[in-house]
Each structure stands twice: as structure tokens, then as C-alpha cells.
Amino acid sequence: MLKTKKWHPWVFVGPALLILTFFFVYPAVATIWRSFYGSGQELFGPNVRHVGLANWRYVFTNPTMTRALRNNALWVGVFTPVTVGLGLILAVLLDRVKYERVLKSIIFVPAAISYVGASIIWRFVYAYRPVGLSQIGVLNALVVALGGEPQGWLILRPWVNNLLLIAVGIWIWTGFSMVIFSAAYKNIPRDLLEASRIDGANEFQVFRRVTLPLLRPTAEVVGVTMVVQVLKVFDIVYVMTNGNYETEVVANRMYKEMFNFFNYGRASAIAVVLLLMLIPFMILNVRRLAGQGGVQ
Amino acid sequence: MNPVRLLPRMPLHVFLVVIAFLWFIPTLGLLITSFRTPGDIVSSGWWTTIPGLFQPGQFALDNYLRVLNQEGLGVAFRNSLFISVPATLISVIVASLASYAFACMGFPGRRLLLVLVVALMVVPLQMTFIPVLPIYRKLRLAGTYPGIWLAHTAYGLPLTTFLMYSFMSGIPKDLFDSASIDGAGPLKTFFRIVLPISVPALASVFIFQFLWIWNDMLVALVYVGATPRVAPITVAVANLVTNRGQNWELLTAAAFLTMILPLVVFFLLQRYFVRGILAGAVKG
Numbered sequence: 001m002l003k004t005k006k007w008h009p010w011v012f013v014g015p016a017l018l019i020l021t022f023f024f025v026y027p028a029v030a031t032i033w034r035s036f037y038g039s040g041q042e043l044f045g046p047n048v049r050h051v052g053l054a055n056w057r058y059v060f061t062n063p064t065m066t067r068a069l070r071n072n073a074l075w076v077g078v079f080t081p082v083t084v085g086l087g088l089i090l091a092v093l094l095d096r097v098k099y100e101r102v103l104k105s106i107i108f109v110p111a112a113i114s115y116v117g118a119s120i121i122w123r124f125v126y127a128y129r130p131v132g133l134s135q136i137g138v139l140n141a142l143v144v145a146l147g148g149e150p151q152g153w154l155i156l157r158p159w160v161n162n163l164l165l166i167a168v169g170i171w172i173w174t175g176f177s178m179v180i181f182s183a184a185y186k187n188i189p190r191d192l193l194e195a196s197r198i199d200g201a202n203e204f205q206v207f208r209r210v211t212l213p214l215l216r217p218t219a220e221v222v223g224v225t226m227v228v229q230v231l232k233v234f235d236i237v238y239v240m241t242n243g244n245y246e247t248e249v250v251a252n253r254m255y256k257e258m259f260n261f262f263n264y265g266r267a268s269a270i271a272v273v274l275l276l277m278l279i280p281f282m283i284l285n286v287r288r289l290a291g292q293g294g295v296q
Numbered sequence: 297m298n299p300v301r302l303l304p305r306m307p308l309h310v311f312l313v314v315i316a317f318l319w320f321i322p323t324l325g326l327l328i329t330s331f332r333t334p335g336d337i338v339s340s341g342w343w344t345t346i347p348g349l350f351q352p353g354q355f356a357l358d359n360y361l362r363v364l365n366q367e368g369l370g371v372a373f374r375n376s377l378f379i380s381v382p383a384t385l386i387s388v389i390v391a392s393l394a395s396y397a398f399a400c401m402g403f404p405g406r407r408l409l410l411v412l413v414v415a416l417m418v419v420p421l422q423m424t425f426i427p428v429l430p431i432y433r434k435l436r437l438a439g440t441y442p443g444i445w446l447a448h449t450a451y452g453l454p455l456t457t458f459l460m461y462s463f464m465s466g467i468p469k470d471l472f473d474s475a476s477i478d479g480a481g482p483l484k485t486f487f488r489i490v491l492p493i494s495v496p497a498l499a500s501v502f503i504f505q506f507l508w509i510w511n512d513m514l515v516a517l518v519y520v521g522a523t524p525r526v527a528p529i530t531v532a533v534a535n536l537v538t539n540r541g542q543n544w545e546l547l548t549a550a551a552f553l554t555m556i557l558p559l560v561v562f563f564l565l566q567r568y569f570v571r572g573i574l575a576g577a578v579k580g
Contacts, residue, residue: 002400002472008482009403016394016453017409023424023450024416030427043430090315093308103312105566107319112562112569113555114511116530120537120551121322124329124544134340136544138325141341171319176573183574232420235513239534254422255517264426271422282418289414289458290407 028275035268043264055269065270068248071162072231072277075249078166079173079230084223086170087177091185092211094178104182108175115172115235122168123240128152158246165247168236173229177222184218185211221288228281231274250274330548331355337544359549363536368524369550372532376557378441379516379528380509383448388502390449391456392494396486398457399464400472410461416454424451425518432519439523447519448509456501459575463497464490496571503565504572507558529554 030043035056038049059065090107094100110118127137128150135141140150154161188211196206234251241247243256250270257267328342332355345354364370397403398410428447429438437443467490475485491498513530520526533550540546562569 001402001469002482002485003476004401004482006403009397009401009406012393012397012401012482012486013403013409015390016457019390019446019450019453020412020416023428023447024419024454027424027427028419031423034426041430043427090312093312096308097312099312103316105563106316108566109323109559109562110319111573112507112558114513114530114558116511116513116533117551117555120533120547121326123537124326124548125322127544129338134338136338136341138321138341138343141343171322175319179570179573183570228418232422238513239537242538251420251422255514258425259517259521267422268426271420271426274420275423278418278420282415285418286411286414290411 031268031271034264035272036265037268038265039261039263041262041264051265055265058266059269059273064248065253067158067246068243068250068253069273071158071246071248072233072250074162075166075169075230075233076227078163079169080223080226082170083173083177083226084219086174087179087222088181088215088219090174090178091181092207094182095185104175104178108179110172111176111179113172116239118168118172119236119239122164122171123154126153126164128154154241154247155245161241161245161247165236165240168240169230169233173226177226180222181215181218184215188214224281224284228278231277250277326548326551328355329544330359330552331357332545333358334543334545359545360553363546363550363553367532367536367540367546367550369529369532369536369553371525372527372529373553375526376510376528376530379444379448379520379526380506382441383445383452383509384502384506386445387449387452387456387505388498391453391501392460392491392498393486394453394457395460395464396490398461399467400485400490401482413454413457413461417458419454421451421514429518437519439520439526441526444516444519444526447515448512451515452505452508456505459501459504459572460494460497462575463494467493496568497575499565500568500572500575503561503568507561507569510558511554 034043036050036052037044038051038054040047042048060069094103097103124136125138126140127135128140129135129137131150135144135150139153144150151160153164192214193206193210196210197203201209232251233249234255237243237247237249237252238255243249243252250273254267254270254274257263257270325342328345329337332342332345336354348354364373398406398413432438432443437446471489471493472485475489480488510528511530512528513534516528516531517534520528521531524532533547533554536546536550
């Protein structure tokens with residue numbers, strides 16, 4: 001450690017601590033407090049009335065909110081296993097082909113672009129025009145070419161449209177997952193895999209018995225990252241459907257309560273729900289990063 | 297390659313090629329469509345242009361000129377630059393100062409504060425808007441560049457600080473001993489030793505943070521969304537979707553404009569981007 005005067009470290013961490021206090025610590029406390037008060041665009045004041053648990057009742061009983069909560073669960077349940085599983089499979093398979101680099105770039109590119117850009121890309125893939133007109137969206141063109149009827153995909157509630165929105169998220173995040181798995185996979189000593197092949201294991205057995213257990217810690221990290229991302233999903237839904245046709249999610253609902261209905265009470269309660277859903281993963285992260293030498 | 301070896305590997309290649317198509321085709325469709333006339337776009341699928349892709353006369357830049365000039369995306373693009381470059385610089389500076397203290401100095405509460413930084417990486421930004429926005433309005437920071445710079449600095453700070461910290465804590469400690477023998481104070485040690493060694497990490501963090509801010513829509517919607525003079529391109533494009541949802545010639549050109557800078561950064565600096573992702577697999 002550097003030898004310093006007592007006040008030196010505080011000069012260096014000072015700006016960061018001030019900013020974090022103003023943008024995270026104070027707002028977190030204030031938002032929890034505000035969730036027990038009524039509508040309106042003020043944080044406090046004479047017009048802000050205490051309403052007890054009314055906002056909380058709304059959060060867990062209002063049909064739009066319960067729809068949003070169920071949709072968030074659907075996002076987690078579909079998005080997480082697919083991004084983690086597909087990322088893992090791609091990392092292992094691409095290691096065996098000569099065009100690995102090109103393909104990795106193609107799959108990874110969506111990680112660099114904005115949700116807004118990606119959402120428009122996919123809105124266009126899902127574009128719908130009535131029967132008889134030429135289809136300009138790839139999906140409907142395929143359906144028509146196979147003899148089917150064109151569909152307004154984003155209004156097919158509640159399963160098709162939600163799953164198609166989730167597909168956009170998967171398209172964006174699979175490359176991220178693949179890159180992390182790939183780095184971990186290439187760290188496994190080749191001798192280890194070779195030895196089990198010589199022992200007579202086929203490729204599938206090598207994957208199940210050797211690769212998979214070794215990549216387990218990586219899978220946990222990727223899994224947590226994906227859940228954390230997907231619980232906060234906002235942009236895709238905002239741009240593609242704005243939560244209409246039963247595609248509402250929690251973060252989008254919070255935005256609407258705040259900016260469309262000016263109900264800071266409900267918006268606060270929804271924000272706290274989001275935080276509560278994320279706390280288990282916050283604890284996992286702190287344990288992992290602060291536990292094993294990450295924070296000394 | 298000999299066919300006997302190739303054959304059992306066919307399913308592997310087929311699977312990978314299908315995946316590659318799934319990932320590539322949607323973007324290609326967007327790119328091609330953005331150069332077609334509105335009439336062409338609705339009368340035939342973009343894929344019908346592929347056989348004659350290199351014949352002149354099929355494509356034009358009209359859509360781009362229109363979104364840049366008439367739909368205000370030129371201004372929004374410039375705003376995005378005015379937002380992301382300074383905001384990235386400020387957050388990297390604040391984060392490296394803090395991580396320097398965390399990694400290289402001992403002080404009471406250091407461990408606890410580090411745990412707080414890690415915990416904050418996961419906190420949803422929604423937990424912060426409602427108390428901060430009224431203060432922003434009172435201080436007239438809402439709808440201004442300094443306002444959004446500060447917000448982005450704050451929201452990126454947990455991750456950037458942690459990334460810089462994990463790099464700096466790996467710097468050999470005997471370097472500091474020689475520095476203190478030379479009589480260098482903490483500020484001098486920071487600029488002479490720590491900062492130069494940290495350049496690779498700084499590059500990763502800088503690129504990561506820049507892309508994050510460039511691509512952000514939520515923070516911009518909240519703090520400058522109502523001020524088109526300042527609002528970035530993501531917000532402008534989202535508004536375009538609301539107002540001209542079926543004008544594909546405009547939407548595709550606009551979407552590609554939001555993507556062009558990230559794509560350049562990605563292809564030129566992929567190495568640093570990957571390194572940032574590997575180091576910060578926990579980003580919140």
C-alpha cells in the first residue's frame with residue numbers, strides 16, 4: 001500500500017462518493033419512502049398525501065401490473081436459459097471450425113448496437129401487410145412462401161408477441177454470453193480433453209463429463225448477468241409495442257406511471273419491486289466479487 | 297478436406313451457418329432497405345434486390361438526407377456526440393481517481409465502500425429517477441448537457457470504478473515503494489506510475505462506457521427527453537417510431553445512423569471491447 005497522509009485517500013474517492021450518494025444512496029431511501037405516498041409529480045410537499053399501502057396493493061393486484069410481473073417472469077424464464085445455453089454451445093462448437101472468428105463477430109455485433117436500433121431491425125423482420133399485398137417483412141414472406149397466411153405478429157397476444165420480443169433480446173445478448181464462455185473454454189487445458197478422448201469418451205461424453213463441470217462457474221456468472229439485464233428490460237418493449245397487446249413489463253410500467261400519469265407514488269412502488277427482484281443477484285455478486293479475493 | 301472426414305461434421309456446419317444467417321439477415325435487410333425508395337420498399341421485399349445488388353440505379357442516399365435534415369437526426373447525432381464524449385471522459389476520470397484510492401491506499405471503511413460499489417452495479421436506475429428529477433428541475437439541470445453528463449457519470453460509476461479497481465489492484469506494490477523513496481506524493485505517483493500502467497484498462501473502460509452512453513435511451517429520456525435541442529439520437533429515433541411507424545425508408549435509415557458509430561468502434565477496437573466485457577461480466 002501507498003504511504004499517504006490520512007486525508008489523501010478521501011480526496012481521491014471524494015468525488016465518486018459524493019456522486020454515488022446523490023444519485024444512488026439518497027434516491028434509494030427517498031424512493032422507498034415515496035412509495036407510501038400518493039400521486040403527483042412532487043417528491044414531498046403539502047400536496048403529497050400519505051396513502052399507506054395503496055400503491056403496493058396496486059402493484060400486486062392491478063391487472064396491467066400483474067401482467068407486467070408475469071411477463072418479466074416469462075422474459076427471465078425464456079431469455080436466460082436460451083442466452084446461456086446457446087452461448088455455451090456456440091462457444092464450444094465454434095472452437096472446432098476454421099471460420100470461428102468471422103462467425104463470432106457476426107453473432108457478437110448486436111452487443112455493440114443500441115436496443116433502439118435492434119428493435120427497429122426486428123420490427124422490420126416482423127412487418128405485416130394484409131393478404132394480397134407483397135410482404136416486406138422476412139418472417140411473413142417466409143410464411144407466405146410456405147403457403148401460410150401473413151400474421152400481425154406483434155399483436156398476437158400473449159404468447160407469440162411476447163416470445164418474439166424476447167427473441168430480440170436473445171439476438172442482442174447471445175454474443176455476449178458466447179464471448180465469455182469462449183474465453184473460459186479456451187482456458188481449459190487441451191490435454192484434459194484429449195486425455196478423456198483417449199480413454200474412449202466420445203465428444204458428447206467429453207462435453208458432459210469434462211467441459212460442462214469446468215464451465216459451471218462461468219455459467220453462473222453469465223446466468224446472473226443475464227437475469228440482471230432481463231429483469232430491467234425496457235427499451236425493446238418501449239420501442240416495439242410500448243407494452244400494448246399484453247406485452248407490458250415492469251420497467252416500462254414504471255416509466256408510464258412516472259411520465260404519462262405523473263403518479264410518483266405508484267412509480268416508486270414499482271421501482272422498489274424491481275429492486276427487490278434484483279437483490280438476490282446483488283447478494284450473489286457481492287459474495288462472488290467481494291468474497292474470493294476480488295475485493296482485498 | 298477429404299469427404300469422409302467432412303461428412304460427419306455436416307450437421308455442425310449446417311447448424312452454425314443457420315445461426316450465422318439468423319444473426320446476419322435482419323441487419324442486412326435493414327441496411328439494404330435504408331437505400332431503397334419508399335415505393336420500392338413496399339412493392340417488393342428487400343431480398344429481391346440481391347441478384348442485381350451491384351447494378352447502378354437501385355439505391356440512393358435520399359432517405360439518409362431526409363432523416364438527417366428534415367427529421368432532425370443530424371442534430372440528434374451531434375447531440376449524441378456532445379453527450380457521450382464528455383460524459384465518458386468525466387466518468388473515466390472520476391472512476392480512476394476513486395479506484396486509485398481503493399486499490400493503492402489504506403483507509404477506514406475502504407472494504408465496506410468497495411462492497412457498496414459492487415452492490416450498486418445491480419441497482420435498477422428506476423430506483424433513482426423519482427428523487428433526482430425534481431432536484432434536476434429545481435437546479436435547471438434537466439434538459440441540459442451538464443445534467444446528462446453528470447447522470448451518465450453517476451450511473452456508469454459503479455462498473456467503471458470496479459473495472460479500474462480490479463486492474464489497479466494488480467499493479468505490483470514495490471513500484472510504489474520506489475516512488476515514495478523518490479519523494480513522490482500520491483498525485484505524482486498517480487500520474488507518473490499508475491495512470492501509464494493502466495492505459496490498456498483505461499482504453500477498455502473508455503470504449504465500454506462510450507458505447508453504453510451512446511446506446512442509452514432510458515437515462516436520456518428521463519433527463520433530456522423533453523428537450524429535442526439536447527436529446528440524443530436514440531431518443532429521436534424512438535420518437536420517429538412513434539410518429540412514422542410505417543415509413544420504413546425513414547426508420548431503416550435512422551436505425552442505421554444510430555448503429556454506424558458503434559459498428560466502427562466495434563470493428564476497429566473489438567479487442568478492447570471484449571476485454572471490457574470479460575472483466576465486467578457483471579455489468580448492471
